[in-house]
Amino acid sequence: MLQNHPQATVLVADDSATVRVLVRMQLESAGYDVVEAEDGQHALDAARGGQLDAVLLDVEMPVMDGFQTIAALKDDPLTRDIPVVFLTSRCAGEDVVGALRAGAHDYLRKPPDPAELLARVAAAVEVTALRGELRRRTAELDRMSRTDHLTDLFNRRHLDESLQAMIASSRRHTLPVSVLLVDVDHFKQVNDRYGHEAGDIVLQAVAASLSDAVRLEDVLGRWGGEEFLVLAPFTDTGGALTLAERLRTGVAAASIPTPAGDVQVTISIGGATAVAPGTAVDVVLRAADEQLYAAKEAGRDRSAVCQVS
Numbered sequence: 001m002l003q004n005h006p007q008a009t010v011l012v013a014d015d016s017a018t019v020r021v022l023v024r025m026q027l028e029s030a031g032y033d034v035v036e037a038e039d040g041q042h043a044l045d046a047a048r049g050g051q052l053d054a055v056l057l058d059v060e061m062p063v064m065d066g067f068q069t070i071a072a073l074k075d076d077p078l079t080r081d082i083p084v085v086f087l088t089s090r091c092a093g094e095d096v097v098g099a100l101r102a103g104a105h106d107y108l109r110k111p112p113d114p115a116e117l118l119a120r121v122a123a124a125v126e127v128t129a130l131r132g133e134l135r136r137r138t139a140e141l142d143r144m145s146r147t148d149h150l151t152d153l154f155n156r157r158h159l160d161e162s163l164q165a166m167i168a169s170s171r172r173h174t175l176p177v178s179v180l181l182v183d184v185d186h187f188k189q190v191n192d193r194y195g196h197e198a199g200d201i202v203l204q205a206v207a208a209s210l211s212d213a214v215r216l217e218d219v220l221g222r223w224g225g226e227e228f229l230v231l232a233p234f235t236d237t238g239g240a241l242t243l244a245e246r247l248r249t250g251v252a253a254a255s256i257p258t259p260a261g262d263v264q265v266t267i268s269i270g271g272a273t274a275v276a277p278g279t280a281v282d283v284v285l286r287a288a289d290e291q292l293y294a295a296k297e298a299g300r301d302r303s304a305v306c307q308v309s
Helices: 017-029 040-049 068-074 093-101 115-143 156-175 187-194 196-213 235-254 283-295
Strands: 009-013 033-037 053-059 084-088 106-109 177-182 219-224 228-235 269-275 303-309
Touching: 009 017, 009 040, 009 177, 017 033, 017 115, 017 177, 017 219, 033 040, 033 053, 040 053, 040 068, 040 156, 040 269, 053 115, 068 084, 068 093, 093 106, 115 269, 156 219, 156 228, 177 235, 177 283, 187 196, 196 219, 196 228, 196 235, 228 235, 235 269, 235 303, 269 283, 283 303
Parallel strands: 009 033, 009 053, 053 084, 084 106, 269 303
Antiparallel strands: 177 228, 177 269, 219 228
16 A cells, blocks of 8 residues: 655656646645656756655656656666656557656656546655665664674674775875774673673773764774774874873773672773885784783783884
8 A cells, every 4th residue: 555755745847837737736735745847957957956756757848858858867876766757648558668668667648637646646756765765774784784782883894894995095095094902901800700791881881982082083893802993094103092092091980880880991902003005904903913912911001002014
């Protein structure tokens, strides 16, 4: 059963002002917003300039006829998904076939029967609504596939792809990019003493603290277990160390309430800055991991950053 979409906007393109007024009145009586165009070029401009849910398109128009107009609509990524209903007095079988082959959603004889007009427009608008819902669901699935379920940060898949893109951009523009590997100190002891539920709460709190401290352009995610990764584009070694210290002190200052009692943790951070155009991703990650190990060996709750070339 077709759903009602009263806020939908329909473009009526016809060189006859009489037809446009007639169709407008019928559509507006059903709650649609209506945009008019007197020829194919104006129809194309209106489609590119607004958010349309359907197009009623006359075949015989000046400047650009209906077939030229639909070809232009289907060739433009901004308009190719708008359902087009041809509106014409030509009703031979080959005309209908030609319209459908051109990409039309449907075909209406002119002058249109009011009930048939509303039914076919409703069907076209429903297609737009279903496509929009599909895009929203696809985007949500993509977001879920890139998100860590515990911390709601990006997961390793997204971090891997972002790091590849940042290194490529750094290489292309000859600008530095820094990577910070963050590890929660003595996290096993947290789980052993307070329980895994408290451990999860601690990871969520650390994630929130890191989120508050990173910059808008940085990419933060959970690398795995109690490790997090920060990708800092256009950031040299000095900037990376400044960022690392802001992350570290923010976590150290927080007391995290859990059902088993308040928990206070620290983090150690190892960072690496890529400055040479040919620096490989695995080289940067290895260097950051070595710096993290050095920070832990030096007593934990500290940052260490190096430059790789």
